Amino acid sequence: MKKKSAALFSVILITISLSGKEYVAVKTLMQQKKITLIISGNGTYQEYCVLFTLTNLTNDSVFVYIEPGLRLISTDTGATDIVLFRERKFMLKPREALNVPGYGFSAQCFKRAPSKKTLFTLGAPVPGYWMKLISLTNNQRFPATAIQQALWVLTDHIPLSAIYSGNLDEIAPLRQLIAGLTGDEVPWYSIQYQTDSLRLFTAKPERLSGVVDYFLSHTTEVTISVRDTGGYLIRNLMNEVMHNSGDYGYAIDLQIGKWKKGDYKIYIYENFPKIMKLYTFSVE
Structure with a gap:
């Protein structure tokens, strides 16, 4: 009505x-x-x-x-x-x-x-709910490419993770709005896609970036690895590196152009193989 x-x-x-x-x-x-x-x-x-x-x-x-x-x-x-x-x-x-x-x-x-x-x-x-995106972008400044990707999430249902900026904090309100409109969670990462001259969006993922956070209450060794849903090791990002207690953020930067489509997990281990934290991402 x-x-x-x-x-x-x-x-x-x-x-x-x-x-x-x-x-x-x-x-x-x-x-x-x-x-x-x-x-x-x-x-x-x-x-x-x-x-x-x-x-x-x-x-x-x-x-x-x-x-x-x-x-x-x-x-x-x-x-x-x-x-x-x-x-x-x-x-x-x-x-x-x-x-x-x-x-x-x-x-x-x-x-x-x-x-x-x-x-x-x-x-x-x-549609009226698209106007919320237009209103937000008229009241706050965002990179044009991020606005464009946000609109495509609404018009063509590309992944929310495709809304990209080198600084995710800069576009956080934009991603949060679109997540609210689509009913999705705001991903911790973003994905850049290959480009070509035939169409504006190729749907071919090329690079994944984001930051994984973790907290240590004591001095310990930390291992960070990427695995598929079957537990198969794709890549070790950090291997048994000694950490003091405190809060940490590790920047993830993965070239995923040749990866199979599907879900993957980033494991953060404390004194391997004790799992301290998990982050999930999708290659679509």
Whole structure:
């Protein structure tokens, strides 16, 4: 019922008042034949990746509102759609033609980037829960690549661990939001993927990174190893290294491009073979 109400509200909300001026939704102005609109790509799929070319057909000024959350549908079936992340409000003078850049991100990770010749049409607003991502990224700064990966988790169900930054603390609010929307746990690690020119996301994992924490109440030897679900040793990361008591964090950096898909465990041993802590990760 809430989704239907939200959709109905977005349809009937035609105008927005700002500083005494009435800003009208771009789709409404087109339906009223007050403006023409051409939406084209600029050769990329993130941030300022589309261009709105508008012409005022009237002898009066019009105030245009382009809302965040609109999906732009690519007329090239091989190129990705775009979701707008930032609103635009501006005035068109009588008979004026104007180019306005649009800020958004790809909605289809398994397609390619739009070219400068790619054209788009106005689609429907995205689901309401996607707007939580748009709202967060308008209020906090995150790397564009991490925002893009977060959107792909929602649109194409790529793994949450694909939301990557060299500093996971920097994108923690982003990962936490997406985990809440998908019902998944926030992983302790992130995965980088191979790239190619044919599609935006290859789904071929290349590198896993993260930090495993552990606490020692006394001086002891520590061993850290990676094993598969059958207990087979994949790699020793630390072998019987003496530690004093205290808190520790060990940076994990694994090249996993040739690993089999499946679940793996990082074992932290105190005086091997006593298991002190376990961390699990998946290669998907």
